[in-house]
Amino acid sequence: MKLWGGRFKKGESKLMEDFNSSLPFDKRLYYEDITGSIAHVTMLKNCNIISEEEGNAIKKGLEDLLSDIEAGKVLIEGTYEDIHSFVEINLIERIGDVAKKLHTSRSRNDQVALDMRLYTKKSAIVIKEYLEKLVNTLNKVGEENPYIMPGYTHLQRAQVVTFTHHMKAYVSMFSRDIKRIENAIDILDESPLGCCALAGTTYNIDREFTAKELGFKKPVDNFLDGVSDRDYLIELSGDFSIIMMHLSRLSEELILWSSKEFDFILIDDEFATGSSIMPQKKNPDGPELIRGKSGRVYGTLISLLTTMKSLPLAYNKDMQEDKEMFFDSLDTVSKCLIVMERIIATMKIKKESMKKAVKAGFLNATEVADYLVNKGMAFRDAHKVVGEIVLYCEESSKAIEDLSLDEIIKFSNLFSQDIYEFINYENSIKRGIKKNM
Numbered sequence: 001m002k003l004w005g006g007r008f009k010k011g012e013s014k015l016m017e018d019f020n021s022s023l024p025f026d027k028r029l030y031y032e033d034i035t036g037s038i039a040h041v042t043m044l045k046n047c048n049i050i051s052e053e054e055g056n057a058i059k060k061g062l063e064d065l066l067s068d069i070e071a072g073k074v075l076i077e078g079t080y081e082d083i084h085s086f087v088e089i090n091l092i093e094r095i096g097d098v099a100k101k102l103h104t105s106r107s108r109n110d111q112v113a114l115d116m117r118l119y120t121k122k123s124a125i126v127i128k129e130y131l132e133k134l135v136n137t138l139n140k141v142g143e144e145n146p147y148i149m150p151g152y153t154h155l156q157r158a159q160v161v162t163f164t165h166h167m168k169a170y171v172s173m174f175s176r177d178i179k180r181i182e183n184a185i186d187i188l189d190e191s192p193l194g195c196c197a198l199a200g201t202t203y204n205i206d207r208e209f210t211a212k213e214l215g216f217k218k219p220v221d222n223f224l225d226g227v228s229d230r231d232y233l234i235e236l237s238g239d240f241s242i243i244m245m246h247l248s249r250l251s252e253e254l255i256l257w258s259s260k261e262f263d264f265i266l267i268d269d270e271f272a273t274g275s276s277i278m279p280q281k282k283n284p285d286g287p288e289l290i291r292g293k294s295g296r297v298y299g300t301l302i303s304l305l306t307t308m309k310s311l312p313l314a315y316n317k318d319m320q321e322d323k324e325m326f327f328d329s330l331d332t333v334s335k336c337l338i339v340m341e342r343i344i345a346t347m348k349i350k351k352e353s354m355k356k357a358v359k360a361g362f363l364n365a366t367e368v369a370d371y372l373v374n375k376g377m378a379f380r381d382a383h384k385v386v387g388e389i390v391l392y393c394e395e396s397s398k399a400i401e402d403l404s405l406d407e408i409i410k411f412s413n414l415f416s417q418d419i420y421e422f423i424n425y426e427n428s429i430k431r432g433i434k435k436n437m
Helices: 014-020 023-046 052-070 083-095 097-103 108-144 163-188 207-213 223-228 231-257 285-308 317-346 351-360 365-374 379-396 405-409 425-430 432-436
Strands: 148-153 156-162
Touching: 023 052, 023 083, 023 097, 023 108, 023 207, 023 317, 052 083, 052 097, 083 097, 083 108, 108 163, 108 223, 108 231, 108 317, 148 163, 148 351, 148 425, 156 163, 156 351, 156 425, 163 231, 231 285, 231 317, 285 317, 365 379
Parallel strands: none
Antiparallel strands: 148 156
């Protein structure tokens, strides 16, 4: 049985039936489809479009179907065209012809638009919760490990920072991601139910009721736009892409830091793997997989933009292509956020290794220049003097702070004993702009 076919002389070919079916992937919308139908039939009953008896029978049938699906008594499978067909046909088999009144003043166009908005809103809220948990963990781990470490530009040691401040940089990134998700939820929070195919209905329905019943702020303003809008999926796919970019950047640092060349952290065994041939290896596969999965999420954004870029109003079957890629993107981001939070929560920070890297990197060179400027030297001249000091230190295999006063004063007579306190790494952290670390 299909929900259409009266104007056709020939049946749909098996090839087209398989090609057209979306049940294998849109079956995850069963909860939204049934709850949306319950709200719709309640509205039909309240507006006297169907009788109270009919409305109650349909609502009870829908509730029982939902209960049986969630209990595993009914499996969502078979040759149905989509989840909407599955629900309606199963309802008819359960309660008879009265179920055929469920679709009054509704099209699959506004039905699928409703299902996707409900599902996407719920899922976006979950993504926000995952982000918040990751932010809390980054803050916690950062504050528990306030150790000095090298800060980098061009992947070269630049200035001394703290591990705390480094983690808080990612707190800032993911906090912006939270705001973007909140904005997307706010924009999509409108109900398309009642738009029907594209131009509403002749029935005197109550769109305000169904919008409120389903937890939306309001009904959409325009029917044509309501059934064909997929901006919210594109916006969230863009948000997901930025989240994955941030996760990938963090992953890259964890991968570098866990190498013997850096040796700043130890990734917990739960999120690493070994080599099948080299027994000494401990590979950071968790962060590597997160880094690698960013591409598939970026692909969703480009694919959705390409699908929508030339579609005339209103609904077109091309829009069925939004689901598989968006679901995959959503699942990918969810898993990556969960795994990254656990990686951060369980990794060990190597305080002494980071301190050793700071000492070997001349990371107080800028402070030496600042010292000379405070003594009256022009910064450009101070920059040249300190460059000469660094060159001398490299040739002598010494750190700047290890030079004797007699050695350092050869470069400028402005140096005195207080230079050592000024370029102390901990003092550098406490001074100036680094107070917010």
